[in-house]
Amino acid sequence: xxxxxxxxxxxxxxxxxxxxxxxxxxxxxxxxxxxxxxxxxxxxxxxxxxxxxxxxxxxxxxxxxxxxxxxxxxxxxxxxxxxxxxxxxxxxxxxxxxxxxxxxxxxxxxxxxxxxxxxxxxxxxxxxxxxxxxxxxxxxxxxxxxxxxxxxxxxxxxxxxxxxxxxxxxxxxxxxxxxxxxxxxxxxxxxxxxxxxxxxxxxxxxxxxxxxxxxxxxxxxxxxxxxxxxxxxxxxxxxxxxxxxxxxxxxxxxxxxxxxxxxxxxxxxxxxxxxxxxxxxxxxxxxxxxxxxxxxxxxxxxxxxxxxxxxxxxxxxxxxxxxxxxxxxxxxxxxxxxxxxxxxxxxxxxxxxxxxxxxxxxxxxxxxxxxxxxxxxxxxxxxxxxxxxxxxxxxxxxxxxxxxxxxxxxxxxxxxxxxxxxxxxxxxxxxxxxxxxxxxxxxxxxxxxxxxxxxxxxxxxxxxxxxxxxxxxxxxxxxxxxxxxxxxxxxxxxxxxxxxxxxxxxxxxxxxxxxxxxxxxxxxxxxxxxxxxxxxxxxxxxxxxxxxxxxxxxxxxxxxxxxxxxxxxxxxxxxxxxxxxxxxxxxxxxxxxxxxxxxxxxxxxxxxxxxxxxxxxxxxxxxxxxxxxxxxxxxxxxxxxxxxxxxxxxxxxxxxxxxxxxxxxxxxxxxxxxxxxxxxxxxxxxxxxx
Numbered sequence: 297x298x299x300x301x302x303x304x305x306x307x308x309x310x311x312x313x314x315x316x317x318x319x320x321x322x323x324x325x326x327x328x329x330x331x332x333x334x335x336x337x338x339x340x341x342x343x344x345x346x347x348x349x350x351x352x353x354x355x356x357x358x359x360x361x362x363x364x365x366x367x368x369x370x371x372x373x374x375x376x377x378x379x380x381x382x383x384x385x386x387x388x389x390x391x392x393x394x395x396x397x398x399x400x401x402x403x404x405x406x407x408x409x410x411x412x413x414x415x416x417x418x419x420x421x422x423x424x425x426x427x428x429x430x431x432x433x434x435x436x437x438x439x440x441x442x443x444x445x446x447x448x449x450x451x452x453x454x455x456x457x458x459x460x461x462x463x464x465x466x467x468x469x470x471x472x473x474x475x476x477x478x479x480x481x482x483x484x485x486x487x488x489x490x491x492x493x494x495x496x497x498x499x500x501x502x503x504x505x506x507x508x509x510x511x512x513x514x515x516x517x518x519x520x521x522x523x524x525x526x527x528x529x530x531x532x533x534x535x536x537x538x539x540x541x542x543x544x545x546x547x548x549x550x551x552x553x554x555x556x557x558x559x560x561x562x563x564x565x566x567x568x569x570x571x572x573x574x575x576x577x578x579x580x581x582x583x584x585x586x587x588x589x590x591x592x593x594x595x596x597x598x599x600x601x602x603x604x605x606x607x608x609x610x611x612x613x614x615x616x617x618x619x620x621x622x623x624x625x626x627x628x629x630x631x632x633x634x635x636x637x638x639x640x641x642x643x644x645x646x647x648x649x650x651x652x653x654x655x656x657x658x659x660x661x662x663x664x665x666x667x668x669x670x671x672x673x674x675x676x677x678x679x680x681x682x683x684x685x686x687x688x689x690x691x692x693x694x695x696x697x698x699x700x701x702x703x704x705x706x707x708x709x710x711x712x713x714x715x716x717x718x719x720x721x722x723x724x725x726x727x728x729x730x731x732x733x734x735x736x737x738x739x740x741x742x743x744x745x746x747x748x749x750x751x752x753x754x755x756x757x758x759x760x761x762x763x764x765x766x767x768x769x770x771x772x773x774x775x776x777x778x779x780x781x782x783x784x785x786x787x788x789x790x791x792x793x794x795x796x797x798x799x800x801x802x803x804x805x806x807x808x809x810x811x812x813x814x815x816x817x818x819x820x821x822x823x824x825x826x827x828x829x830x831x832x833x834x835x836x837x838x839x840x841x842x843x844x845x846x847x848x849x850x851x852x853x854x855x856x857x858x859x860x861x862x863x864x865x866x867x868x869x870x871x872x873x874x875x876x877x878x879x880x881x882x883x884x885x886x887x888x889x890x891x892x893x894x895x896x897x898x899x900x901x902x903x904x905x906x907x908x909x910x911x912x913x914x915x916x917x918x919x920x921x922x923x924x925x926x927x928x929x930x931x932x933x934x935x936x937x938x939x940x941x942x943x944x945x946x947x948x949x950x951x952x953x954x955x956x957x958x959x960x961x962x963x964x965x966x967x968x969x970x971x972x973x974x975x976x977x978x979x980x981x982x983x984x985x986x
Contacts, residue, residue: 706984
């Protein structure tokens with residue numbers, strides 16, 4: 297293939313991904329002059345110079361593969377096959393060096409239009425390139441480099457010679473079908489997706505189906521005097537020898553996913569019952585009781601917030617949500633699904649005979665290590681594969697003082713002086729589900745709980761019991777609803793009223809009426825940010841003069857993962873992250889960004905625990921005037937920023953990232969970006985840090 301005579305046009309490579317001329321690695325005149333890749337004779341031997349021998353891949357000083365070396369190794373064979381030239385490879389390397397977002401060499405070659413995906417696959421099949429599978433997955437874009445590091449660390453910790461592919465699948469770093477696709481290309485074995493119609497019964501009768509299950513291979517049929525056998529791992533010598541002993545040495549090995557092999561064998565067992573192994577009768581009761589108890593104890597020990605018990609097609613999957621992220625805990629045999637779910641329903645006092653309707657329940661579980669009771673809220677949801685159960689663990693020890701919920705000094709001071717210490721008015725605590733609103737609400741209630749105040753609540757349900765206040769847990773089954781409870785609250789001579797949540801216009805009007813009569817009202821609200829709470833009240837057709845005269849403060853919040861203190865290391869944001877925030881490198885003076893490398897203490901995630909991010913809006917005269925004038929959402933937000941001194945969620949998250957408490961990645965990924973953040977020096981001044 298001859299080298300192109302001009303630089304690729306913008307449709308082949310989007311202009312936003314083109315190199316910036318300011319990078320010293322490639323002078324501007326070389327990039328912008330329309331220079332052809334063929335015009336640089338010094339680049340003619342890039343492939344030969346950049347290629348690393350297999351020994352270097354195996355003996356690199358780092359325990360982790362070098363992704364760039366993998367891309368160059370594959371590119372060498374693309375040059376050898378005549379798919380690209382040395383000059384084109386040199387041009388792709390220069391382009392990649394100029395990108396603001398890091399990309400693999402193969403993806404750059406593909407975007408420029410030099411190499412198609414089919415050509416790439418054919419090269420991998422033809423040469424069976426001997427690079428580590430993890431590095432290849434990263435280079436092809438199927439796996440993140442940090443996930444590969446975590447998987448390799450888990451492989452070293454297991455100490456059982458476990459295959460990297462199994463670890464990647466068990467921890468859900470990659471989907472099985474993608475892994476099999478790459479293995480098929482790398483190893484050069486044809487890929488198949490067999491079903492029951494592909495299986496020759498005579499071949500299956502040579503052994504018990506369970507024997508095939510244990511060895512992860514499946515005989516299909518005879519073709520051209522060869523026995524076609526689907527292996528989960530065609531390089532597994534033990535499995536190959538077992539197959540050869542059973543069917544002879546004239547085999548044609550194919551590759552298929554473990555899941556498809558297992559499903560096909562199980563379908564065969566169901567279809568030919570005489571071949572299936574007789575079921576062993578066991579006493580499931582004690583086994584299930586032990587499984588449920590172990591699950592709850594493990595969840596308590598690892599500080600899990602939610603447990604998801606999910607019936608699937610072939611098994612029962614259990615996932616734990618830890619630090620806001622779901623991960624696999626274990627899977628259980630499908631035969632135990634019914635008994636396992638019934639055990640949880642019995643503990644939560646739900647109806648075990650009811651399987652067609654959703655249910656709720658509650659478990660009080662004692663932690664044997666501390667002797668403390670853990671409240672577990674149970675939600676049972678009917679799905680196509682059975683009843684899914686979510687258990688939320690509510691630890692009574694989570695109640696903490698306001699000065700320990702990670703508010704910045706000036707934000708906390710404003711919250712005390714301009715919100716909590718006012719004699720009346722509504723304080724709204726907002727955010728999506730699972731962002732710590734209830735914890736903040738109870739911390740505020742605990743601050744207000746004193747001998748000279750009467751605090752009365754209406755909650756659904758009561759999640760923390762606080763000594764000295766009157767807490768009511770609503771129960772619609774006995775007509776103990778918000779509507780019936782509110783009139784009785786007003787007769788209790790309250791100073792402070794706590795409403796669990798504003799859900800509709802009735803509860804919003806009730807909060808406003810209570811505030812108009814001189815009470816302080818604290819409640820939660822599901823909105824994205826602080827100004828969104830004001831707009832949602834307006835959309836509920838609440839009169840603007842009522843909102844302006846009763847709401848005194850809105851506190852929006854999120855929870856971001858905290859950098860693991862055991863493996864934290866200094867980190868400098870890349871140009872892509874800075875570009876998204878509108879910052880330059882010189883704006884980062886005095887910052888201390890960190891990220892976790894990954895260790896056993898944080899389960900190789902780089903994070904341990906969570907940190908609160910807050911956006912406090914105090915309604916001053918300017919904000920109230922904007923509400924009364926029914927200004928647009930944009931105008932109200934601008935008034936809040938310019939006149940009320942509000943620090944946005946993103947700005948609060950950035951300030952905490954500059955101190956190494958969380959990462960810039962977390963802030964960018966999970967915090968709303970409605971406007972560009974102000975300079976870091978201005979943000980630090982507003983929140984009261986140096």
